[in-house]
Amino acid sequence: MSVEPAVATDRGAGAPPVDWAQARALVYATGRADTPAPVDVPLADADGLTLAEPLRTLTDLPAFPTSSVDGWAVRGDGPWRVVGRVLAGGTPPPLTDDGTGVEIATGAMLPAGADEVLRIEESTRTADGRVAGTPRSTPEWRVPGEEAYAGEELLPAGTPVGPGVIGLAASCGYDRLRVFPAPRAALLVFGDELLTAGPPQAGRVRDALGPAVPAWLRRYGATVTPDDVIGPVEDTLPAHVTALRRALARADLVCTTGGTMHGPVDHLHPALAQLDADYVVNTVAVRPGFPMLLARITGPDGRNRYVAGLPGNPQSAIVALVSLVAPLLAALQGRPAPLLPYVTLAEPVAGRGDYTHLALVRVDPVLGTAAPVRHVGSAMLRGLARADGFAVIEPGSTGEAGARVPVVPLPLLPGVRP
Missing domain, CATH: 3.40.980.10 (MoaB/Mog-like domain)
Incomplete structure (x- = not known):
C-alpha cells in the first residue's frame, strides 16, 4: 500500500x-524522513543499535587455511616424520618433503605443502617415533573464503546489532561500527x-x-x-x-x-x-x-x-x-518497517465493526496458533501481562476459528523489537 x-x-x-x-505506514514514512545521521561507535557500544551501512568482510573468512581438528598436518604418504609443531596464532614454515608432518592444533594455520590433516585420535606412533594413520577422505581444514570472501556483504543496513552481529564484525576485523x-x-x-x-x-x-x-x-x-x-x-x-x-x-x-x-x-x-x-x-x-x-x-x-x-x-x-x-x-533507528507474522486463531475473536480490533492473544509457538486471553478491558492490565501480542482483526470482519490473521508481537526483552 x-x-x-x-x-x-x-x-x-x-x-x-x-x-x-x-x-502505521504513514507514521513510518514520516519518521523515516527524520532518521538521524549515523555515528561510528566502538563494537562494545553498538549493542542494541542499528547498522547504518552494510557489514562487509574486510578479508576472506577465514583469512588463511586453518585446521578444523587437533592432529597432524602431513605431506605425501605415511608414516610421517614429525618435523615441528603448529599452534593457533603461529605462522608455520612450509612442508617441503614428502613423508613429513607437523603436529597441529585446532584453529592453527595449515602449513603450505600439507596434503592432509590426520586426526590425533585416529593416529598411532611407530617404534621409530613416526606418525601413522589414515586421514579421512574429506578435508579437515577450513579454506580461505569458506565463510565469506573479502568485500562480500554479510548483513544489510538496517540490521539490529546484537551479540551475534558484534561477534561477526569482530571476526571480520572491525573495531568500530557505523550505526544509527x-x-x-x-x-x-x-x-x-x-x-x-x-x-x-x-x-x-x-x-x-x-x-x-x-x-x-x-x-x-x-x-x-x-x-x-x-x-x-x-x-x-x-x-x-x-x-x-x-x-x-x-x-x-x-x-x-x-x-x-x-x-x-x-x-x-x-x-x-x-x-x-x-x-x-x-x-x-x-x-x-x-x-x-x-x-x-x-x-x-x-x-x-x-x-x-x-x-x-x-x-x-x-x-x-x-x-x-x-x-x-x-x-x-533506520530499521525496516515492522512486518507482522501470521497466526491461526484457535478460537473465535469478535470484530469491532468499522474499526480494526487488536485482541490480546497467547501464541502457541509450536502449533502457530493464537487464543484470546481474558481480562482485556481497556482499563485492565491482567490480560496484557499474560499475552504474547495482539491479533489483528480487520474492519468489517470477525476472526473465525481457523482464520489466518496478522499478530503484533509484544517484545519480551530489551532490544527485541517485533
Missing part, C-alpha cells in the same frame, strides 16, 4: 479516524487522579503507565532515563505546555498518557496548538486504543521532534504504543 507522508494540520476534534494499517544512534524518549504522565505509590484509595487510582511505558520504549530501542519521566503533570494548560517544552528540549519522542480527548481537563490538543504542532495522525480507527495521536514539532534548531498521545486507560495506551510508537521508533 502506497501512503503519502503528508501531515494533517487540524488542531482539534472532528478529524476522521485514520485506518489502522494506513496510520538510539532515539531519546521521554514520558509525561497526565492526571490529577493518579497516585505514584501505594494502593488505590479515596477516588484516586495508581499510575500504572509511568513505571511501565519507559520499559516498553526501551524494548523498542529508545533511551529513557528516570529524569525523562515527568508527572503526574498538573491538569492545567500552562502546566502541560511547560512540561512538553521541557521534555522536547532533550527528547526525540515525547509520549504522554491521558488527555487525548477534548474534555474539560484534556489539555493535550490545546497545548499542541500552542507549540505549533502538526498532526501526523489524529485519531486511529482501532479498538481498544481510541483516541491516540502522533504530532510533529519543529524545534528552534530546525530538527523535528514527535509527541505521541497515548490514552489514559492502560491497555489502550499500550495499543497506541504498538500502533504508532513502534513504527516511529523503527523509522528513527
Whole structure:
C-alpha cells in the first residue's frame, strides 16, 4: 500500500479516524524522513543499535587455511616424520618433503605443502617415533573464503546489532561500527487522579503507565532515563505546555498518557496548538486504543521532534504504543518497517465493526496458533501481562476459528523489537 507522508494540520476534534494499517505506514514514512545521521561507535557500544551501512568482510573468512581438528598436518604418504609443531596464532614454515608432518592444533594455520590433516585420535606412533594413520577422505581444514570472501556483504543496513552481529564484525576485523544512534524518549504522565505509590484509595487510582511505558520504549530501542519521566503533570494548560517544552528540549519522542480527548481537563490538543504542532495522525480507527495521536514539532534548531498521545486507560495506551510508537521508533533507528507474522486463531475473536480490533492473544509457538486471553478491558492490565501480542482483526470482519490473521508481537526483552 502506497501512503503519502503528508501531515494533517487540524488542531482539534472532528478529524476522521485514520485506518489502522494506513496510520502505521504513514507514521513510518514520516519518521523515516527524520532518521538521524549515523555515528561510528566502538563494537562494545553498538549493542542494541542499528547498522547504518552494510557489514562487509574486510578479508576472506577465514583469512588463511586453518585446521578444523587437533592432529597432524602431513605431506605425501605415511608414516610421517614429525618435523615441528603448529599452534593457533603461529605462522608455520612450509612442508617441503614428502613423508613429513607437523603436529597441529585446532584453529592453527595449515602449513603450505600439507596434503592432509590426520586426526590425533585416529593416529598411532611407530617404534621409530613416526606418525601413522589414515586421514579421512574429506578435508579437515577450513579454506580461505569458506565463510565469506573479502568485500562480500554479510548483513544489510538496517540490521539490529546484537551479540551475534558484534561477534561477526569482530571476526571480520572491525573495531568500530557505523550505526544509527538510539532515539531519546521521554514520558509525561497526565492526571490529577493518579497516585505514584501505594494502593488505590479515596477516588484516586495508581499510575500504572509511568513505571511501565519507559520499559516498553526501551524494548523498542529508545533511551529513557528516570529524569525523562515527568508527572503526574498538573491538569492545567500552562502546566502541560511547560512540561512538553521541557521534555522536547532533550527528547526525540515525547509520549504522554491521558488527555487525548477534548474534555474539560484534556489539555493535550490545546497545548499542541500552542507549540505549533502538526498532526501526523489524529485519531486511529482501532479498538481498544481510541483516541491516540502522533504530532510533529519543529524545534528552534530546525530538527523535528514527535509527541505521541497515548490514552489514559492502560491497555489502550499500550495499543497506541504498538500502533504508532513502534513504527516511529523503527523509522528513527533506520530499521525496516515492522512486518507482522501470521497466526491461526484457535478460537473465535469478535470484530469491532468499522474499526480494526487488536485482541490480546497467547501464541502457541509450536502449533502457530493464537487464543484470546481474558481480562482485556481497556482499563485492565491482567490480560496484557499474560499475552504474547495482539491479533489483528480487520474492519468489517470477525476472526473465525481457523482464520489466518496478522499478530503484533509484544517484545519480551530489551532490544527485541517485533
